[in-house]
Amino acid sequence: MTHVREASRADAVETGGLSVRCEGVVHLYRTVQGHDVVALQGVDLQISAGERVALLGPSGSGKSTLLALLGGIQRASAGRIQLGEHDISRQSDAELTRLRSSSVSTMLQGADRNLLPYATTRQNVEFAQLAVPRSRRRDLPSPDDLLARVRLSEQADRTVANLSGGQRQRAALAATVAVHPRLLLADEPTSQLNDDDRDQVLALMHEVGEELGTTVVVVTHDPAVSATFPRTVTIKSGRVGLEGRDGVEYVVIGADGVLQLPAHLVEQWPQGTMVRIEPEEADLLLSREEQGR
Ligand SMILES: Nc1ncnc2c1ncn2[C@@H]1O[C@H](COP(=O)(O)OP(=O)(O)OP(=O)(O)O)[C@@H](O)[C@H]1O
Numbered sequence: 001m002t003h004v005r006e007a008s009r010a011d012a013v014e015t016g017g018l019s020v021r022c023e024g025v026v027h028l029y030r031t032v033q034g035h036d037v038v039a040l041q042g043v044d045l046q047i048s049a050g051e052r053v054a055l056l057g058p059s060g061s062g063k064s065t066l067l068a069l070l071g072g073i074q075r076a077s078a079g080r081i082q083l084g085e086h087d088i089s090r091q092s093d094a095e096l097t098r099l100r101s102s103s104v105s106t107m108l109q110g111a112d113r114n115l116l117p118y119a120t121t122r123q124n125v126e127f128a129q130l131a132v133p134r135s136r137r138r139d140l141p142s143p144d145d146l147l148a149r150v151r152l153s154e155q156a157d158r159t160v161a162n163l164s165g166g167q168r169q170r171a172a173l174a175a176t177v178a179v180h181p182r183l184l185l186a187d188e189p190t191s192q193l194n195d196d197d198r199d200q201v202l203a204l205m206h207e208v209g210e211e212l213g214t215t216v217v218v219v220t221h222d223p224a225v226s227a228t229f230p231r232t233v234t235i236k237s238g239r240v241g242l243e244g245r246d247g248v249e250y251v252v253i254g255a256d257g258v259l260q261l262p263a264h265l266v267e268q269w270p271q272g273t274m275v276r277i278e279p280e281e282a283d284l285l286l287s288r289e290e291q292g293r
Contacts, residue, residue, distance in 0.1 A: 017050035017215035018084040018103055018183040020070060024255065025079035027065050027238075039065040041238040042079070042255055049084070052209045052216040054226040057235035063219045064109055064187050066235060070217065071106035071185045072096045083183060101131040105181035107172055109188045109219070114172035117161040121152055121171045124160060128175040139180065146174045149204055151197070165192045173201050177208050184208060187219045195224075202228055236260045 025043040028036045040062045047053055055063045068074040069081060072088050080089050086099055100106075107114055115124050125143035132140060147156050150170040155163055160171060169192050177184060184205065190198040202225060209216045218225065226232050232244035241260035243250045253259055261269060269275065274289035 016182055016213035017048075017209075019049040019082075020045070020047040020183070020215065020217070021080075021082040022046075022066075022070075023080040023082075025066070025069065025076050025081060027062070027069060027074070028077045039238055040069075040076075043235075043238070043240060044255060045233065045240055047215060047217065050209065050213040050215055051231060052206065052229050053218070054229035054232045055217060055219045055235060056221070056226055056232055057241070061235045062238040063235050067106065067185050067187050067217065067219055068108075070183070071104055072100050073106060073108075101179075102133055102136070103182040105176045105179050105184055107176040107184075107186040107189055109191075111165065111168035111172040111192070114175060115160045115168060118159060120157050120159055121147060121163065121167075121174075122156040124171060124175045125178045128178045132179050136180075140178065141180070143174075143178065146178055147171075150174045150200060166194065166197050169193055170197060170201060173204060177204060180208075180212055181214055182212075184214050184216045186217075188221070189218060190220065190222060190225055198222070198225065 022043045022045040025040055025045075026038070027040040028038055030036055043062075043066060055066065057063050065074070069076050070083070072091075076089055080087060082088070083099065083104065086095075088096055088099065091099065116127065119127065122143050125146055129137060129140050129143070144153065144156065147153050150173060152167060152170055152174065155167055155171075160168060163171060169189065173186070173189055176186065186205065189205070190201050193201060205216055205218065206228065208214050218229070220226055226244075230246055232242075233240055234242040234244075236242070237260070239254055239258070239260065240252050242262060243252050249262065251259055251262065269288060276287050276289055278285045278287065
């Protein structure tokens, strides 16, 4: 028998962060062979301003696609995405570019996609800051301070092409947070790092969240990374499957009552298993129908 409890939704808080609201977000990729691949098939998700969330899920479940849509790098095929007051599904390309340069910063999977290889580490951070409107630029941290925080001071004048994989990863994070975004999105930011460097990178992301109220959403496969986030959202087959709040995991009821079971129950209760739902006081109990009854 499995207990199903209802988790209360976090209320929005007034901070410098941008809230995120996804309603029925669908995304299709058209392959070169002309087939459509459904990457997201109805994502409903709300993230309050200033929340820090780890996006989890099996390979191919749609995490990177969701992050790219939140960052305005790709446009959803259908559904609505709202960042703070901005309905980015309806914004023009120019409006979206303005929002990205002023408020949203995305670190893509693979450090090299975030960096100019022929520029030095410091120049990469400086270039990132040039995208910020001039009026806000004086409030930004100095590139040297940021590089010190990711332990790259000695590599500040080296061209990025001459850095190791782990150093490039840290340089990419420094460039991503250098603009003091209101929404920080990072796809596997710690994937090539040793434990020590991973902890530095995590500390910087959490500091940005704490100091500026930035909303932080990170895709990760690493349990050591997700354990540092107060909220986890697991994407399964292109939908929100599970949510973790302060270490407690909840199944999320999707549109039309669709429910995705946690992995251990999928093994115990294979496709075709019949399950009864019984009310019990304020909660519900799910119980497997015994065979032959
Ligand atoms: N450019 C593309 N063209 C066609 N299909 C794509 C493209 N990018 C992603 N997909 C497909 O969309 C689905 C979701 O991919 P996505 O990269 O978002 O998943 P993911 O959860 O981030 O995976 P991983 O953890 O392996 O990075 C997968 O089936 C993937 O093969």
